[in-house]
């Protein structure tokens with residue numbers, strides 16, 4: 001028997017074994033969903049008390065304004081102060097949004113498209129408007145730029161954040177108007193940008209005056225462990241570098257309190273902040289400030305938010321650790337996948353063998369486990385290597401996650417063997 005024939009026989013035997021294990025799982029009739037990073041019901045319940053809060057007549061009057069009524073479009077001063085403390089930005093440059101920071105991001109891109117930043121032509125009258133997209137990244141960021149018909153260029157992620165050599169080169173093109181960033185515990189790979197990356201980001205000299213850094217600090221307080229991973233303050237670094245209008249900093253309490261009743265924030269340089277507030281004034285006369293008060297009262301201050309997040313961490317950490325333990329045990333040393341080991345955030349990123357991600361997701365689906373679609377972490381859902389899969393541990397209970405991940409590991413190996421055999 002030649003070496004290649006022997007190898008083929010071994011592979012066929014391995015495939016048979018995996019196929020048997022796969023069929024046994026299928027027979028269990030699983031129906032599990034690990035597609036999106038939603039908080040579990042136990043996490044949601046941590047904020048139940050917020051709904052029973054009552055206020056006095058006095059509480060409703062802030063700086064002479066009745067917060068139950070119209071007005072105060074920029075948000076309640078206490079809520080602006082809270083995000084100012086959490087994000088390290090001046091409170092007067094913070095605009096409080098509704099329950100969704102994505103809404104603020106959409107509005108910012110819409111403003112660039114319809115009205116223009118810094119007195120520049122709106123993008124709807126410019127050709128080839130382009131956003132830089134660190135990959136793997138957040139699908140809903142890419143969906144916003146896709147909605148407006150903008151070009152997107154993939155920027156590979158490194159362990160320090162986006163490849164800054166490529167970013168520095170590409171911003172010399174005046175068509176490049178923005179970069180999407182999740183700087184802390186990035187979705188999906190959990191990376192926190194290094195100080196060097198943040199400094200290089202702030203020091204960028206884009207050819208386009210209307211270039212902005214869309215800094216989505218969604219996981220600013222979402223540590224899984226007591227020790228946080230520090231992130232340098234982009235707002236301050238941009239000030240120091242003489243680019244005060246470049247950062248657009250977003251965050252929200254969507255995964256802190258109820259996702260549907262949270263508040264969000266955007267901070268921007270003085271001119272950009274004014275423009276954002278002006279654009280908002282055409283959409284509404286004021287947001288729900290009673291809910292803003294509810295959030296502020298629930299936490300008291302930034303330390304109160306951090307203390308609350310420790311309760312979330314206690315619920316999330318065992319889920320992340322259970323998944324990592326199974327990945328280590330089932331796939332470790334087999335050369336069929338590599339995965340991230342996040343210290344915070346909501347996701348684990350797995351790179352399976354090139355050309356196998358779609359097959360793995362499909363095998364899991366047929367086996368009763370829904371995962372985020374392969375390709376979702378790339379613009380236009382196109383992962384050139386067909387390799388990245390995002391795992392969302394937060395929603396299912398640990399026992400379900402364990403089952404789902406055991407099936408996942410079988411599928412990763414099965415797809416790898418199928419690939420080897422086809423070669």
Ligand SMILES: Cc1ncc(COP(=O)(O)O)c(C=O)c1O
Nearest residue numbers: 100101102138182187218252254
């Ligand atoms: C990076 C990132 N930004 C924003 C969001 C959504 O935020 P919000 O609920 O405030 O719109 C998510 C949710 O998964 C996310 O991962």
